[in-house]
Amino acid sequence: MQLEELSELAAEIQESQQHCDHCVRVCMAAGCQSSGAKVVFDALSEKTAESEHVCVKGVGCMGLCAAGPLVEVTSRGQAPVMYQQVTEADAQEVVDSLGGAPVERLRCPSDMPFFTSQHKIVLENSGVIDPEQIKEYIAADGYRALVHAVTEMTPAEVLREVDVSGLRGRGGGGYPAGLKWSTVSKMPGGDKFVVCNGDEGDPGAFMDRAVLESDPHRVIEGMVLAGYAVGAAHGFIYVRAEYPLAVERLTKAIRDATKQGFLGQNICETRFSFDIEIRLGAGAFVCGEETALMASIEGRRGQPRPRPPYPAQSGLWGYSTLINNVETFANIPPIIRRGGAWFASIGTEKSKGTKVFALAGRIRNTGLIEVPMGITLRDIVFTIGGGVPEGSQFKAVQTGGPSGGCLPEEFLDLPVDYDTLRQAGSIMGSGGMIVMDQTSSMVDVARYFMEFCMDESCGKCVPCRAGTHQMHALLDKIAQGHGSVKDLALLEELCEVVRAMSLCGLGQTAPNPVLSTLQHFRMEYVAKLQEHALPDGGPPASERSATPPAESQETTS
Amino acid sequence: MTLQLAKPAPPDDDKRWKMVEVTMRRSGYASHALIETLHRVQGLFGYLDEPAMNFVAESLGLPLSKVYGVATFYHLFSLKPQGKHTCVICTGTACYIKGARELVDGLRQKYGIELGQTTPDLELSAVGARCIGACGLAPAAVVDGEVLGNLTVDQLLARIEKVIHDAT
């Protein structure tokens, strides 16, 4: 297929879509489903089944999960209208309103900052197209980058665009994608592999899931482009088994893309061939780590191994392997379509483009957002997120999940980019962002993440296996008010040991939630110490005077 | 000379083993199909017992220890039979902040099981999950495949009661 043919095909599909005057989109992502989107979809479909001028579509995540189920109506020649908290009983009213005035009662103001402050690249099709129809993806400029690249660009040219874009890995590490790609492309011939990391381990985040479920073809296109650029012929997508819908959609997408000639032998009648296989995880957080993930693809226990050699040098079955995150691949098609320079014009000096965040916790507008790099945390939490609910007081925002940290109010004006967040004691992470208010104890939060790391430690190296256990025991003791100043000192020492000595990123970053809460909320730890116990068995808290013991003053100063 | 290995026989004449064999055949009985195959067995039988693991080990030419090692490494694989109904409680960060622990406590009080356990009458299994993608509606749980958001303990228990009652 040549570019002109693709354009014709896209135009044809667009025209066939013109037949319907009213397009009713129902968000069918997990958030809206849990508030009853399925029955709304069924009711709307049933009530419009007779009409040729109305089409009802199930689409991916529209973002504002807090107000679900969401329904969007686009009538020809009119601005789209979004409805929130739609129920089965509202369906008739929505149908009756088509062609007339919108149902004001259900309306979700689309001029609210939640929508207007976002910048969508990765999520441009999410909530818009039907993810199960390859036609809809093609009509939205899908596979344009792929056809253009394999028929008119050399692999080196594709590489250069990715390099120029300044795209950095979205899986948490922030390693420059262009650099990784060129390392793999320079490895001498033979088999090479492209792996997409869809393990999404952060236990409070669902960005990759949303991308895979809402726009699976985008990830496939990104992977094929990667294969072309680095000279690989086989790809694997590793998806958590907990995401059955993502697996189902990907399976269909791979089948449809192969049928259309975008995947498989001789893509677009060129000499380039590339296939993709799906591999399922089985519920192990450590499998998100790249070397563990590859062990799991090979059918083994998902235990990491020391690096180097890096996967680029020796990956799957010993072959050179390019491994990137779902969101990283999802950024590739627009980069090739619109040019690396365009992408590099968005964001900050060192962090380009946009980032998808899953916004949750004590915040009004929970949901999925995509914002340009460099936006401040305050804008995300208060402008887009609408701030904390009434009666709540903002306390901290957590990013990076079990590898990340909590930042207090004073840091809210920091721009979101890889390097500033790291300097502040947190990390960008893969995109989970949880807001906490006065009801969350920071010691408790640290203990929660430590329990997670303890459960998920694969047990291969001692610092992580034993260290997370000991740190959890200490945190538990402190949280229950039995901790002493010595315990706190021991905890800090252990943090350093585990960070320095662990084999893989899981152990190396497990102390982060403790360290960041200690850095920014040390008083909460100290207050717990003073609650019930004194160092070395002093009198219980109830018999103590108001002045804290000398030793704990030392540690706080 | 090629060595002709006898095809190992399934543990019994249950028809579902045929489907397990299809999965293994599709990947040419390669050892890297182990996780896929175990998923298949668990999907069909609900859990992995020793005869099943033995059969998979022999078919893929792996030692039983390898299969056992993999089956016990991954949280999703279960070596014990599961209950008729499942309640998955999300213990991800968002749900934790919004009170997932109370749901777990409620379940323990009413049914006497922790996450990862099954009631003795094999009616209900409780499972913990880390983020089910409904963080916006935390705390969330999944009862027999249905995602429930903004849950209170009472709502959760009522829902479980209902699925158990409806099935009997």
Ligand SMILES: Cc1cc2nc3c(=O)[nH]c(=O)nc-3n(C[C@H](O)[C@H](O)[C@H](O)COP(=O)(O)O)c2cc1C
């Ligand atoms: C314990 C641990 C868990 C990880 N989990 C994930 C994950 O769930 N998804 C992901 O993309 N990367 C994860 N990573 C990072 C990967 O090892 C790897 O750096 C990443 O997939 C590379 O892709 P990127 O450069 O596009 O970010 C994890 C790393 C560690 C140490």
Ligand code: FES
């Ligand atoms: S943390 Fe529970 S659904 Fe995400």
